[in-house]
Amino acid sequence: MLSALELEALRLSLQVAAVAVACSLPVAIAVAWLLARGRFPGRVLLDTVVHLPLVLPPVVIGYFLLLLFGTRGPLGGWLAETFGLRLIFTRWGAALAAAVMAFPLMVRAIRLALESVDRGLEAAARTLGASRFDVFRSITLPLMLPGIVSGAIVAFAAALGDFGATITFVGNVQGETQTLSLAIYSLAQSPDGDAAALRLVVLSLVIAVAALAASEALARRVQRQLGRA
Template identity: 60%
Template structure:
């Protein structure tokens, strides 16, 4: 069996990982832009505290993050029970929970990439647009946002890649259920725990490397395209 000859269960893990990573990235993107803007431009009491909270998942053990998510969003937890009873949204032991855990773990990396891009923007361009009568929101949409787009793309790719490889928080929060919450990382771990599972683990490892490299390549091409458009404009 070659490394491309994946079993149906392995293909399911690949598809689930792509779905989880995509929705984790997409759901965290607007919050990532908002918090990056607050941290880059905001001058308020509690700025250091907010910065620490945003980056907390980077320094906490992933298992701790997963356990906290279980305490907050578990089926019997206050927030989890409210969402389930009133909106039918269930996170614990579902693929949606895997996406939530992955988003939380990837969020600091996304915010950092976007924040650095915002801090690199020449504020004189925004001031010039403001002196012409443009509303601050319109200035952000038409001036700031295009300039920070390479950073946003980088943040999205970093978040996607982190979500693809997330393991500790995910397995703690939603367990390792084949077909429902078993992502690539969890499937690789499962293969390493059974006799003769090395071949399966190697196949999925190679798939993970290919997906990560493809994401980085697409990110680089998109960032260059955006940069060329900004320079031409």
């Protein structure tokens, strides 16, 4: 049904998006917590930096990543030296680009969920003998779960669809960084690629609808767990 090339692009896209979401989720929860609850001087600055990928052109973000994580960039050089990890032109780099682009969406959803958690419940848990971390683990986190789930799914969809940052940062290497969006772009550029591009467009549509349906089902299940449905 799907050609080897199509399968490869699909598998790569899902892999990149999954790694991007899985790795950035804990960070997003921490940042959301800092933004919602933290009282420290650099809070506004942090808020701004987190939101940059939402307001800057993706190409600019890709270029920033190139400067930071390129082989001669300050972080890229360090990663290569210490872990032998090269990001540029690799799927790990694609995952990083996707994660950065999806990060603000994830943080926003999680922060909203955190802000809607009743502080009174946390106070009640404290009086029942739970330490601050225990309260977070046993009360706050479960109550935030719907927001975390929807944040992760929105981020997954955004990661799946990123184009600008990915192509700028890691290029368009077939089998390594050529995700669905990049493959569609390449096919649309070639003279007789229209039909093949259309097949991938349909595939993207199917994935999008499936992800939406899955998120709906998951969200409803979590809401039921919390007794709000």
